[in-house]
Amino acid sequence: MVNLPSIENIWDISEHNFNEIALKIFRFQAKNNLVYAQYLNLIDQEASKIDHYTQIPCLPITFFKTHKVVSGDFESALIFESSSTTGMGVSKNYLQNVSQYHHNCLQIIEQKLGDIREYEIFGLLPNYLERQHSSLVSMVEFLMHHNKQQDGFYLYNHEALLDRINTSTKKILLFGVSFALLDFAEQHTTTKEITVIETGGMKGRKKEITKEEVYTELKTAFINGTIISEYGMTELLSQAYSNDIGIYTGPSWMKVLPRADNDPLSHAVAGQSAALNIIDLANLHSCCFIATDDLGKVHHNGQFEVLGRLDYADIRGCSLMI
Numbered sequence: 001m002v003n004l005p006s007i008e009n010i011w012d013i014s015e016h017n018f019n020e021i022a023l024k025i026f027r028f029q030a031k032n033n034l035v036y037a038q039y040l041n042l043i044d045q046e047a048s049k050i051d052h053y054t055q056i057p058c059l060p061i062t063f064f065k066t067h068k069v070v071s072g073d074f075e076s077a078l079i080f081e082s083s084s085t086t087g088m089g090v091s092k093n094y095l096q097n098v099s100q101y102h103h104n105c106l107q108i109i110e111q112k113l114g115d116i117r118e119y120e121i122f123g124l125l126p127n128y129l130e131r132q133h134s135s136l137v138s139m140v141e142f143l144m145h146h147n148k149q150q151d152g153f154y155l156y157n158h159e160a161l162l163d164r165i166n167t168s169t170k171k172i173l174l175f176g177v178s179f180a181l182l183d184f185a186e187q188h189t190t191t192k193e194i195t196v197i198e199t200g201g202m203k204g205r206k207k208e209i210t211k212e213e214v215y216t217e218l219k220t221a222f223i224n225g226t227i228i229s230e231y232g233m234t235e236l237l238s239q240a241y242s243n244d245i246g247i248y249t250g251p252s253w254m255k256v257l258p259r260a261d262n263d264p265l266s267h268a269v270a271g272q273s274a275a276l277n278i279i280d281l282a283n284l285h286s287c288c289f290i291a292t293d294d295l296g297k298v299h300h301n302g303q304f305e306v307l308g309r310l311d312y313a314d315i316r317g318c319s320l321m322i
Contacts, residue, residue, distance in 0.1 A: 004028055007100045010281050011107050013253040018281075022053040025281060025288055033071040035063055036287050043265060054257060058277040058291035060264055064091035064235045069286050081133040082234040091234045093135070096285040101135075101237050102142040104282050108251050109143070112228075112241045113173070113195065116143055120168045122152040122161060124176035124184065127201060129153055135234055136199060140175050158184045165190055175230075177201035178214055185221035194225040197241070199232070211246040211306075231306060235290055237282040240304075247303050253281040258298045261310060264291050270300050273307060 005021055013021055029036050030047035036059050040047065045057050063069055064082075066089075074096045082091040095101055110116055121144050128134040137153075144152055154161045161184070165172055172194040176184070178201050196218060215227045231248050232239035240250035250256060258274035260266040268274035276294045283290075296306045 004284055005281075007097075007104060007282060007284065010104075010253045010284070011251075013281065015252070018252070018255070019053050022056065022279060022281060022288070023051070025284065026050065026053075026056050029071045029287060029289075033069065033287055035059070035067045035069050036071075036289075039063070053255065053279060054267070056279070056289050057265060058257075058259075058279075058289045059287050060291045061091070061235055061293060064093065065089045068092070068094065069235075070094050071285050071287065074285065078138075079133060080135040080138070080234050081131075083127065083131060093234050093237075093286055098138070100282075102139065104237055105139045105142065105239065106146065108239055109241070111251065116173075117147050118171050119147065119173040119195075120149060120152070120164075120170040121147060122154065122164065122172070122174045124154050124158075124161060124174060124180045125199070126155045126180050127177055129155060136175070136232065139239075156180075156183075158188055162188050162190060165192055165194060168192070171195070173197065175199060181218055181221075182214065185217050189221050189223060190225075191223050192225075194222055196222055196225050196227045198227060198229045200229070215244070215246070233292070235283075235286070236278060236280045237286075238280045247299070247305060249303050255279040255302065256296075256298050256304045258296075259291065261295065270298050273297055275310060276304065276306070 004025060027047050030040055031037060039059055040057060043057060050056055076094040076096065078095045078098045080093040080095065106116065121140065123140045125137060128137045172192060174194060175197045177199050181196065181198060198214060198218070211229065218227050227244060229242040229246060230239050238251055238254045240248040240254065242248045257277040258268035258270060259277050260268050261275040273295060276292045276296050278290045278292055279288055281288050293310045294306055295308045295310060296304050298304045
């Protein structure tokens with residue numbers, strides 16, 4: 001029986017021990033995650049023959065829509081669900097322990113911004129608030145409670161949000177979905193120093209524009225603001241945060257690897273446009289090894305960009321198990 005590391009041990013991962021811990025978790029999940037085990041069998045991959053994390057096959061993310069992707073047998077404390085913009089159903093992530101997810105998020109964001117208790121936190125997340133079981137809302141709500149502040153969520157009342165921003169006496173942190181931030185920017189400006197975390201989300205709400213264009217428009221509203229982005233998803237328990245030009249850095253227990261966009265089992269060259277595979281070792285109780293539907297570039301130092309989405313929703317080969 002493989003003894004899995006705890007979430008606290010995951011936070012201590014470095015380049016020195018990443019491979020050892022990733023392989024330990026991989027071998028556990030290859031045996032105890034029925035969906036992943038079946039996928040490995042169908043693509044003829046034996047866990048015992050893999051000796052480096054770059055060789056570990058990644059599970060196509062579509063399976064989170066069609067199967068219950070869990071490692072081991074446990075009663076779910078909470079189920080996170082994605083939105084459905086394609087009409088193909090929602091992804092579900094079954095959490096064994098919600099507190100572990102929250103404190104993992106806290107570790108990551110404090111690595112980026114420092115002590116989060118120095119901030120007053122606001123959320124301009126209308127589409128997330130209008131549905132249940134959002135991992136993003138759960139994270140932001142936890143951060144607010146961690147700071148012992150009253151609810152700071154806003155739907156479409158931009159004037160009330162602007163007033164709170166301008167009267168705050170603390171550092172300000174605003175989480176916002178892209179279309180809502182752009183709507184705010186069309187009508188309002190503020191000179192307050194503020195950190196804006198743009199969380200994506202334009203599909204079906206506004207014309208798709210580049211990340212650079214989003215940043216440029218937001219800078220006209222948040223004149224003294226710092227604009228960064230969050231890369232996260234229902235299927236991951238960890239997040240990556242960008243710098244002010246859209247280059248993302250993940251925590252030490254998360255790696256992003258490029259793959260050819262037409263073959264889920266192939267590798268691609270760093271620095272070139274490719275589909276993105278994610279290793280998130282915080283996904284102890286689901287699957288740590290995920291082939292996403294995102295296109296991007298992975299730099300040689302491990303940082304990455306997100307350029308868009310694959311043209312098709314399902315990675316080839318998924319139908320083998322559906």
